[in-house]
Amino acid sequence: xxxxxxxxxxxxxxxxxxxxxxxxxxxxxxxxxxxxxxxxxxxxxxxxxxxxxxxxxxxxxxxxxxxxxxxxxxxxxxxxxxxxxxxxxxxxxxxxxxxxxxxxxxxxxxxxxxxxxxxxxxxxxxxxxxxxxxxxxxxxxxxxxxxxxxxxxxxxxxxxxxxxxxxxxxxxxxxxxxxxxxxxxxxxxxxxxxxxxxxxxxxxxxxxxxxxxxxxxxxxxxxxxxxxxxxxxxxxxxxxxxxxxxxxxxxxxxxxxxxxxxxxxxxxxxxxxxxxxxxxxxxxxxxxxxxxxxxxxxxxxxxxxxxxxxxxxxxxxxxxxxxxxxxxxxxxxxxxxxxxxxxxxxxxxxxxxxxxxxxxxxxxxxxxxxxxxxxxxxxxxxxxxxxxxxxxxxxxxxxxxxxxxxxxxxxxxxx
Amino acid sequence: xxxxxxxxxxxxxxxxxxxxxxxxxxxxxxxxxxxxxxxxxxxxxxxxxxxxxxxxxxxxxxxxxxxxxxxxxxxxxxxxxxxxxxxxxxxxxxxxxxxxxxxxxxxxxxxxxxxxxxxxxxxxxxxxxxxxxxxxxxxxxxxxxxxxxxxxxxxxxxxxxxxxxxxxxxxxxxxxxxxxxxxxxxxxxxxxxxxxxxxxxxxxxxxxxxxxxxxxxxxxxxxxxxxxxxxxxxxxxxxxxxxxxxxxxxxxxxxxxxxxxxxxxxxxxxxxxxxxxxxxxxxxxxxxxxxxxxxxxxxxxxxxxxxxxxx
Numbered sequence: 001x002x003x004x005x006x007x008x009x010x011x012x013x014x015x016x017x018x019x020x021x022x023x024x025x026x027x028x029x030x031x032x033x034x035x036x037x038x039x040x041x042x043x044x045x046x047x048x049x050x051x052x053x054x055x056x057x058x059x060x061x062x063x064x065x066x067x068x069x070x071x072x073x074x075x076x077x078x079x080x081x082x083x084x085x086x087x088x089x090x091x092x093x094x095x096x097x098x099x100x101x102x103x104x105x106x107x108x109x110x111x112x113x114x115x116x117x118x119x120x121x122x123x124x125x126x127x128x129x130x131x132x133x134x135x136x137x138x139x140x141x142x143x144x145x146x147x148x149x150x151x152x153x154x155x156x157x158x159x160x161x162x163x164x165x166x167x168x169x170x171x172x173x174x175x176x177x178x179x180x181x182x183x184x185x186x187x188x189x190x191x192x193x194x195x196x197x198x199x200x201x202x203x204x205x206x207x208x209x210x211x212x213x214x215x216x217x218x219x220x221x222x223x224x225x226x227x228x229x230x231x232x233x234x235x236x237x238x239x240x241x242x243x244x245x246x247x248x249x250x251x252x253x254x255x256x257x258x259x260x261x262x263x264x265x266x267x268x269x270x271x272x273x274x275x276x277x278x279x280x281x282x283x284x285x286x287x288x289x290x291x292x293x294x295x296x297x298x299x300x301x302x303x304x305x306x307x308x309x310x311x312x313x314x315x316x317x318x319x320x321x322x323x324x325x326x327x328x329x330x331x332x333x334x335x336x337x338x339x340x341x342x343x344x345x346x347x348x349x350x351x352x353x354x355x356x357x358x359x360x361x362x363x364x365x366x367x368x369x370x371x372x373x374x375x376x377x378x379x380x381x382x383x384x385x386x387x388x389x390x391x392x393x394x395x396x397x398x399x400x401x402x403x404x405x406x407x408x409x410x411x412x413x414x415x
Numbered sequence: 416x417x418x419x420x421x422x423x424x425x426x427x428x429x430x431x432x433x434x435x436x437x438x439x440x441x442x443x444x445x446x447x448x449x450x451x452x453x454x455x456x457x458x459x460x461x462x463x464x465x466x467x468x469x470x471x472x473x474x475x476x477x478x479x480x481x482x483x484x485x486x487x488x489x490x491x492x493x494x495x496x497x498x499x500x501x502x503x504x505x506x507x508x509x510x511x512x513x514x515x516x517x518x519x520x521x522x523x524x525x526x527x528x529x530x531x532x533x534x535x536x537x538x539x540x541x542x543x544x545x546x547x548x549x550x551x552x553x554x555x556x557x558x559x560x561x562x563x564x565x566x567x568x569x570x571x572x573x574x575x576x577x578x579x580x581x582x583x584x585x586x587x588x589x590x591x592x593x594x595x596x597x598x599x600x601x602x603x604x605x606x607x608x609x610x611x612x613x614x615x616x617x618x619x620x621x622x623x624x625x626x627x628x629x630x631x632x633x634x635x636x637x638x639x640x641x642x643x644x645x646x647x648x649x650x651x652x653x654x655x656x657x658x659x660x661x662x663x664x665x666x667x668x669x670x671x672x673x674x675x676x677x678x679x680x681x682x683x684x685x686x687x688x689x690x691x692x693x694x695x696x697x698x699x700x701x702x703x704x705x706x707x708x709x710x711x712x713x714x715x716x717x718x719x720x721x722x723x724x725x726x
Contacts, residue, residue: 195549265529
């Protein structure tokens with residue numbers, strides 16, 4: 001625990017940023033005053049936002065700690081200003097209570113707030129049901145597919161039917177493997193020009209439609225991770241209007257990039273879900289404006305250098321984002337939707353989706369915050385990243401804003 | 416000598432008319448040299464070229480190797496079956512090892528789109544694409560263009576029709592960029608499951624599903640090889656139906672001009688995309704393509720190496 005006095009900082013209070021002021025941070029709270037000798041930090045007019053909540057964290061430990069560790073992930077979260085996150089690892093399915101307990105123990109030492117998705121099937125195989133009741137009792141906030149295709153429809157029905165006893169939400173990355181086939185990128189004019197195998201939008205929408213029908217039939221709440229195209233948002237709107245409890249998020253990179261980046265043939269742009277067309281990207285932004293999209297996700301997925309330093313089609317999909325998400329998205333997001341909605345999409349709403357108490361800034365309350373110089377550009381360089389991975393499509397690019405520091409649950413991190 | 420604007424040959428998309436003209440004009444000179452009793456020139460003496468073939472190839476590799484030898488370069492062949500790639504070495508490590516042996520030019524064929532650019536980003540060598548996935552096969556398109564110019568005098572205003580599996584064809588992609596740059600009208604024709612679905616960025620060509628209409632005004636027809644895997648992947652019902660619908664046959668050529676050139680990148684599936692009597696007939700220029708392949712590859716290597724030497 002560390003105390004800090006922030007001078008010349010503009011805190012986000014009651015839905016807006018105040019004038020530059022002084023904030024005393026004492027024992028994790030915004031106090032009236034700080035003890036004598038407390039170090040001071042000149043924020044130079046930086047914004048103080050409530051710390052963020054990351055949807056889609058995968059820190060690989062224990063089975064792939066050769067790629068990344070939980071400690072790396074925690075360091076990335078502090079650098080990026082995240083007070084917590086929703087964890088679901090494709091490499092480590094949490095399909096029994098022992099695994100859940102082990103992850104909770106790892107998380108408890110971090111000083112950050114983690115929520116965990118249990119797997120609804122053993123090993124994400126969609127063959128045997130996981131012990132969902134015990135997982136829910138142990139604290140799993142929902143059940144996920146580990147970003148694997150859950151197209152065994154009968155199994156899905158049984159899993160959701162059984163899981164409905166827990167009252168928890170089911171999380172899916174909707175992608176029909178059969179329609180995806182060997183596709184790697186969005187099936188569009190860029191892929192066809194390059195002769196690359198594409199993933200059609202219907203690989204997403206058909207999967208979404210099937211799951212929505214199941215949710216309607218079984219009355220089970222569902223969430224779609226990383227929605228990538230406008231058609232999916234229309235299906236979600238229709239289902240909601242008919243009473244289906246459905247939420248969704250969009251990935252930060254899908255708001256910033258589209259498939260035109262394929263012409264660079266940069267293997268860092270090999271991600272799942274694929275970057276779709278400029279029209280899809282605009283549809284996602286409109287979904288944020290209309291409220292169809294509930295939250296912005298980060299989907300932090302470390303990939304080793306040797307698995308990215310290959311040609312595009314042989315690269316392992318995935319991107320890390322925690323350290324650079326805010327610097328990349330803040331200006332376009334707050335510029336288009338306003339600061340209040342931007343904070344909601346990056347902090348409040350994702351926490352609520354994961355069943356975690358959101359953070360807010362007010363004098364006398366807990367103060368987990370991130371300082372952002374919104375007008376100081378930063379170049380994305382490898383040294384910004386925790387651990388040994390740096391797999392982001394924005395590597396070498398300039399972000400419009402810079403994270404200055406974070407203060408989360410009493411721990412100060414200067415960037 | 417005028418220099419190429421490009422430093423490597425990744426593909427023909429975006430390559431200027433100036434560069435294509437320069438390559439074709441140089442290739443014509445090399446073709447004359449190939450007719451001489453002594454076919455060797457000292458242009459690349461002292462330079463080393465590695466042929467890095469991760470996919471099986473007989474004619475393209477042989478053609479490149481012959482071009483390199485006729486330019487007096489030292490050549491080394493790496494194929495996936497004899498290289499350390501089989502032992503798990505990464506592409507970058509393979510390249511760095513080859514580079515450490517002081518290689519000047521790398522000719523590469525790989526199943527992955529963009530591998531030539533990836534290699535150029537990670538090395539100092541001159542990279543020549545000998546086919547990357549379904550993306551581009553620029554030297555094949557250049558030799559096709561050279562063959563048409565040889566027979567018809569010019570590409571400007573000529574109608575070239577490409578028939579077959581366009582979606583998976585690097586030859587078709589390179590040809591559509593190169594030939595349209597040189598002023599030809601390109602028509603692409605194939606079964607609906609074997610043409611690209613999204614063509615907005617390939618809008619300078621005509622897409623014609625009816626093969627009879629596609630060949631009607633053609634000055635040259637390029638038939639593409641049909642891979643047998645397309646049937647396994649349920650993209651086509653049978654070779655028989657393909658031949659009857661899209662095969663280049665006598666009956667089909669009754670709809671075309673009398674002197675239409677018949678071309679094929681090889682190897683031919685006789686009786687599938689091209690009937691034998693057509694492949695061996697008087698309109699066929701398929702063997703001219705093979706000869707021109709060596710000349711075009713000599714021109715590409717010579718000009719790219721010259722650009723480096725002049726830098």
